[in-house]
Amino acid sequence: MKTTTARKVVEPDPRTTCPVCGDTEKTSDYNVDVGMCSKCLWFLDPTRGGVDHGNFMVRVSAPHDGPTAGVRFAEIRPRGFWSGIIEVHENINHVYNDKIKTVEKNWDVRVSWGSGGTDGTQDSIRAAENFTRAMDYAVMLARLWKMQRQQGKEV
Numbered sequence: 001m002k003t004t005t006a007r008k009v010v011e012p013d014p015r016t017t018c019p020v021c022g023d024t025e026k027t028s029d030y031n032v033d034v035g036m037c038s039k040c041l042w043f044l045d046p047t048r049g050g051v052d053h054g055n056f057m058v059r060v061s062a063p064h065d066g067p068t069a070g071v072r073f074a075e076i077r078p079r080g081f082w083s084g085i086i087e088v089h090e091n092i093n094h095v096y097n098d099k100i101k102t103v104e105k106n107w108d109v110r111v112s113w114g115s116g117g118t119d120g121t122q123d124s125i126r127a128a129e130n131f132t133r134a135m136d137y138a139v140m141l142a143r144l145w146k147m148q149r150q151q152g153k154e155v
């Protein structure tokens with residue numbers, strides 16, 4: 001017995017090119033009101049502290065409440081990469097000091113990074129340069145945050 005299957009032609013979803021990062025996104029996901037794709041909006045939403053530095057985008061966040069209230073977290077997306085591949089984390093370590101019978105708080109600041117993957121909008125040398133600039137910024141931010149915490153500054 002022979003069966004035939006009707007082949008349905010699947011039309012590709014229409015895509016919109018983001019004027020900020022140059023990548024394309026499904027038009028149904030693209031944010032017309034703010035004029036950028038959802039990936040850029042994650043980093044550059046002015047109501048959430050996003051900043052565009054040219055070679056990279058930075059978003060710093062900190063929970064308002066809970067045990068980690070005020071602890072900062074930065075996500076950095078170099079241009080040409082689809083995600084935040086460099087992160088700066090603050091962390092409080094609570095250590096009990098037996099001599100003075102007190103729990104001491106020690107601040108730790110870490111920089112971490114992954115490959116993330118490029119989005120194809122920049123050539124690989126340019127993408128690598130953007131990564132390098134973003135990493136320089138992450139190191140600067142980590143040093144600044146550590147210094148602020150060591151000086152006991154409220155941030």
Ligand SMILES: [Zn+2]
Pocket residue numbers: 018019020021022023036037038039040041
């Ligand atoms: Zn974009």
